[in-house]
Amino acid sequence: MLTExxxxxxxxxxxGLPLLGNLPAFARGGTPHKALYRWRERYGPTYRMRLPGTTAVVTSEPAxxxxxxxERPGVFxxxxxxxxxxxxxxxYGLFSAEGDDWRRLRRIGTRGLTGASLRASFGTVAASAARLRDRWRAAADTGERVDVLDDLTRYTLxxxxxxxMGHDLGAGGDGGLHRHLTLVFAALRRRLNSPLPxxxxxxxxxxxxxxxAVAEARRVILERYGEARRRMAEGGTPGDFLTALARADLDGDDPLSASDVVGSVLTMIVAGQESTAAATAWAVHYLATHPDVQARVRAEAAEVLGPDGTPGDASALTRLxxxxxxxDEALRLRPPSPFVIMEPLADTTVGGLRVGKGTPIxxxxxxxxxTDADxxxxPGEFRPDRQLGHATPGQQPYLPFGSGxxxxxxxxxALMEATLLVAMVCQAFTMEPDTSAGPVGERETFALFPTNLAVRLSAA
Ligand code: HEM
Incomplete structure (x- = not known):
C-alpha cells in the first residue's frame, strides 16, 4: 500500500517517446505483459505508463x-x-456491460454455467474431447505432427x-456458424493489435x-433461439444456455431483446473459447516437456476413466x-489473461493513489x-504437485480468472474442459515436443497463446 x-x-x-509514450515498448513482440512485468521489477508494484493521449496506472499491489x-460495478x-x-x-453483453445492465446480464449469463447446467455440460465436453482424441489417433498412426493450438481452438469452440447453443458443431449442420465465428475472432485479434482504429x-x-459474418452469426443464433423458445413453450426442460434464456424469457423473469440474446451468446463464445484453448494448450506443452508428469497423469487417468478412457459423469473430475x-500450474505460469484493464467511473482514491475518472488501470x-518465491x-518451474491441496484457483493471490x-x-x-482433455489425451498417447519449426514462443491477443506448439504422438 502506498503510504502517502x-x-x-x-x-x-x-x-517514453514523444506522442507515442511507452506504446512501442509495450506492444513490441506481441507480448505486452512481458514489458509490464519487466517494468514491475524496475519501478515496483504500482507505476505509471504513458500511452498516446493518456497516462495509465499499472499495479500488482495486492490491496x-x-x-x-x-469495487465493481460502482467505482470501476x-x-x-x-x-x-x-x-x-x-x-455487447456481460463482458462489456456496466451498471444495472451488467447486473441483469450477469444474472442471465451465469445461468447455464453453474450447478445443474454445468453438470449437464459434462456430456458435451466429454463428447468433444473424445472426438479430438480420435482425430489425434489418426495422427499417431501416421506419425504426423499435430498443431496443438489449432486443434484445441476447434475443441473449445x-x-x-x-x-x-446445444449445438453439435462436431456433427456438422451448424449453419456456417463455425466459419463466421472464426472470421469474427480473427478480426478481434487483428484489431486488438492494430495501432490505429x-x-x-x-x-x-x-x-x-x-x-x-457478424450478421450471419446473428441470424443463426436468433434462428436457434426461436427453436429453443418453441421447445420451452411446449414444456421442454432447459439443457443449455439458450434454452435457459428462453425459459427465463417465457417466465417473465428476464425479458430479453434480440440484441440481448445475440450479445449474451457471442460474449460467452468470445470470452470462453480463446482463453480456454490457450490454457489447455499450455498444459499440453508442459506435459510434452515433462514426461515424468505425463506418465503419472496417464496412470491416474487409467484408474479414473477405465480401460476405454470414457468418463462416466462429472464426478470423475474430482478424482483427476x-x-x-x-x-492449475499451467494457469499459474502462463495465465491466458496476464492483466485486466479497468478504469474509475469518477475521480477516486485507491490504495492511497488518487486516480482521475477514465484513467486506465x-x-x-x-x-x-x-513470481512469489515464498x-x-x-516459481518459474512447472511443478504441478504444489497445486495439490492448494487453494482453489481464482482465490487471492492466485487470480487467473479475476476476482470480485x-x-x-x-x-x-474452463477447468472441466482443460482437465478432462489433459487426462484423456495422456491416457491415449505419449506426447513428445516437436520443435522442427522452431521453439515454442508466446503471443498475446485476446489471450496469451503459445506459438509454434506442436507435438508428436504415439499410442500409449
Ligand atoms: C482458462 C479459461 C479462462 C480464463 C483464464 C478466463 C479469464 C477471465 C478473466 C481474467 C476475466 C475477467 C474477470 C474480472 O474482470 O474480474 C473473465 C471474465 C469473463 N469470462 Fe472468462 N476465462 C476463461 C474461460 C471462460 C469461459 C469458458 C467462459 C464462458 C463460457 C468465460 C466467460 C467470461 C465472461 C462472460 C466474463 C465477463 C464476466 C463479467 O464481466 O461479469 N470465460 N474471464
Whole structure:
C-alpha cells in the first residue's frame, strides 16, 4: 500500500517517446505483459505508463488489485478499449456491460454455467474431447505432427458453442456458424493489435467480410433461439444456455431483446473459447516437456476413466487430481489473461493513489503467483504437485480468472474442459515436443497463446 496519498503523475515509470509514450515498448513482440512485468521489477508494484493521449496506472499491489476488482460495478468499470472492440463486433453483453445492465446480464449469463447446467455440460465436453482424441489417433498412426493450438481452438469452440447453443458443431449442420465465428475472432485479434482504429473511419474489404459474418452469426443464433423458445413453450426442460434464456424469457423473469440474446451468446463464445484453448494448450506443452508428469497423469487417468478412457459423469473430475493440478500450474505460469484493464467511473482514491475518472488501470492479477518465491519456491518451474491441496484457483493471490463480482463465470467450465482433455489425451498417447519449426514462443491477443506448439504422438 502506498503510504502517502499520491498522484499518478508522481508515480515512477519508464521514459517514453514523444506522442507515442511507452506504446512501442509495450506492444513490441506481441507480448505486452512481458514489458509490464519487466517494468514491475524496475519501478515496483504500482507505476505509471504513458500511452498516446493518456497516462495509465499499472499495479500488482495486492490491496489495490483487490479493491479494483471488488469495487465493481460502482467505482470501476472494464477498460473501454477491449469493451468497445467487442461491442463493435456485435458482442455487447456481460463482458462489456456496466451498471444495472451488467447486473441483469450477469444474472442471465451465469445461468447455464453453474450447478445443474454445468453438470449437464459434462456430456458435451466429454463428447468433444473424445472426438479430438480420435482425430489425434489418426495422427499417431501416421506419425504426423499435430498443431496443438489449432486443434484445441476447434475443441473449445465446439464445446462453448455446444454449451451455449446445444449445438453439435462436431456433427456438422451448424449453419456456417463455425466459419463466421472464426472470421469474427480473427478480426478481434487483428484489431486488438492494430495501432490505429482505422475501421471506425474506413471499411476495408476484410472489415466488410467481418460485418457479413457478424450478421450471419446473428441470424443463426436468433434462428436457434426461436427453436429453443418453441421447445420451452411446449414444456421442454432447459439443457443449455439458450434454452435457459428462453425459459427465463417465457417466465417473465428476464425479458430479453434480440440484441440481448445475440450479445449474451457471442460474449460467452468470445470470452470462453480463446482463453480456454490457450490454457489447455499450455498444459499440453508442459506435459510434452515433462514426461515424468505425463506418465503419472496417464496412470491416474487409467484408474479414473477405465480401460476405454470414457468418463462416466462429472464426478470423475474430482478424482483427476493430478490432471487438475497440471492445469492449475499451467494457469499459474502462463495465465491466458496476464492483466485486466479497468478504469474509475469518477475521480477516486485507491490504495492511497488518487486516480482521475477514465484513467486506465492495468491490473497484473497473475504477477504474484507467477513470481512469489515464498509461496511457490522456484516459481518459474512447472511443478504441478504444489497445486495439490492448494487453494482453489481464482482465490487471492492466485487470480487467473479475476476476482470480485465480475470474476469469470466460465471458470468451472474452463477447468472441466482443460482437465478432462489433459487426462484423456495422456491416457491415449505419449506426447513428445516437436520443435522442427522452431521453439515454442508466446503471443498475446485476446489471450496469451503459445506459438509454434506442436507435438508428436504415439499410442500409449
Ligand atoms: C482458462 C479459461 C479462462 C480464463 C483464464 C478466463 C479469464 C477471465 C478473466 C481474467 C476475466 C475477467 C474477470 C474480472 O474482470 O474480474 C473473465 C471474465 C469473463 N469470462 Fe472468462 N476465462 C476463461 C474461460 C471462460 C469461459 C469458458 C467462459 C464462458 C463460457 C468465460 C466467460 C467470461 C465472461 C462472460 C466474463 C465477463 C464476466 C463479467 O464481466 O461479469 N470465460 N474471464
Amino acid at each position: 496519498p499520491t498522484t499518478v503523475a508522481a508515480l515512477p515509470g519508464p521514459r 489495490v488489485v483487490e479493491a479494483v476488482f471488488r 468499470r472494464r477498460g473501454r478499449f477491449v469493451s468497445d472492440l467487442i461491442d463493435e463486433l456485435g458482442g 465446439e464445446v462453448v458453442t455446444g454449451v451455449t 482505422y475501421w471506425r473511419f474506413v471499411r476495408l474489404p476484410a472489415d466488410r467480410r467481418v460485418d457479413a 487430481r493430478l490432471a487438475g493440478a497440471v492445469v 492495468f491490473v497484473l492479477q497473475a504477477y504474484g503467483s507467477a 509461496r511457490y519456491p522456484e 463480482p465480475r470474476v469469470c463465470p466460465g471458470r468451472n467450465l
